[in-house]
Amino acid sequence: MRIDQTKLRMVLAGVLALALALGVAACGSDDDTTGGSTAAETDGGEGGAIVSNPANGKVNLTIGSKNFPEQEILGEIYAQALAAAGYTVKSDLNLGSETVALKSVESGAISGYPEYASTALTSFFGLEPEEVPADATEAWEKANEEFEKEGLTAFEPTPLASANAVGTLKKTAEKYELEDVSDLEGVSKELSLYGSPECRQRIDCLAGLEKLYGLKFKSFNPVDIGLRYTVLEKGQADLSILFTTDPQLSAESDKFVILEDDKEVFPAGNVIFVTEKATAEKAGPDYEKTILQVQEGLTLEVMQELDARVELEKQTPKEAAASYLESAGYTG
């Protein structure tokens, strides 16, 4: 009898855990994904293949990233590129939010990580979102100026810029005739907004929508970032905070649409690689050169394709990064 009990317990626990794991995985995937992986369309960048420099082998680098798929892909791209350049590279991805990542760089736990210029300016340096320069180079220069005061430096920006956006189902947008966020005036009282828990207080999210657009929503409901499309599909959310680089916006453009941020509450951030000045000096000129080289191919479309591979097709960030570097001609 005792043996039966233990076996039953194990089987039940195993079945329950398996059922939960399957359920979470199934609910995470989307129904209509674009079939097959097409190679990321890039023109190979002007840099050509990365050349391995044996002198770099004695330099140890650890590349970090923040805690969502797009960040992990970027971290992997940089890590693999630097490895191809001959550096001894480790990756330490999925660190947390921007404050955690910054602390990791300052403490030396990581050599560097990809940040968004807008996030750096608003979260680290206290700028209001409307003060964030719309021009990518200006935003980078401003951020770099502040970073240098702390002994850090930021490399030049990627072509791609990512921003928060107010998104909704296409039929909701048509019903209320919504094109810009300003069109929500008067209508927003009837609509529920869903966003990440931190969105509620942030000036580049709900707080900004309330203060700068003067919008009042029927309700704001915090949900995990991973559920931002699920709540729209399930009809629970009228509006949801999405990202401009989300793969669903191109893969399912007949279903989801984002509203134009006409008052510029959501500053767009190009990706800039943040690292300590001392690390950059020790690592030699190939450090910055390699990073800038592989960034050239990172346009919005390419990032969306890579995000799609990881979030919709369930590839790992490592695989997606490797296929990007290869098809763009930087490696292999």
Next chain:
Amino acid sequence: MIGALPPHPVLASIGGAIEFIFTPQTSNVTGGKEVGGIDQVVELTLNQLELTVLALALSLVVALPVGLYLGHRGTGQLFAIAIGNAGRAVPELALIAFIAAAIGVGVLNLTIALAVLGVPPILTNAFVGIHQVDRATVDAARGMGMTEFEILRRVEVPLAIPTIFTGIRGATIAIVATATIAPLAGVLTLGDFIINQNVYGDDGVLAGAIVVALLALTLEFALAGIQRLLTPEGLMLKTT
């Protein structure tokens, strides 16, 4: 004005957290709006308490009758024990994510998710508590002409109070602890301070953790007090 903090001695951190609980603080990312302070802390604590009470009530309604019945009849032992053990294997974050994706977010759906966590300890302990009551005592009661229900109510349950309450207290702690991450599924609780470090800062994170711990302790003491009131005198351990 970068978000970096020099290493703090532990007391200074706790001091910062206490201050966060009582006085609103400025935050880098809110565009001037203050965060924290006693009003916000109380609001989130009440939300968490509401969720806990609702989920506990649902668990009790579902699990207690089943556990008491099976324990009294002496059948379904495998099921009752297995439920308890399987329940301990459930990963809370995955459960919340699963329920959120499957049936949706919000107070009602979260209550169901949290009740799933509360049912196993209550059911198992109710079963074990009743089942372990001395058979001779139960036979004597039956011999005295009590109905089955009277036996349960007047003999078995009072004697099983300590075990039953162990289950209820275990369920409460599991529920209140998991209710902390409810902001990921649409309900604003103290986890908001912990999840959003970039809004509330390290002080906020620690403050959130402290208040959750205090809430759990308060509930523990409250339930211990109720248990004391319900435990028959003969069972109370007397010193001297």
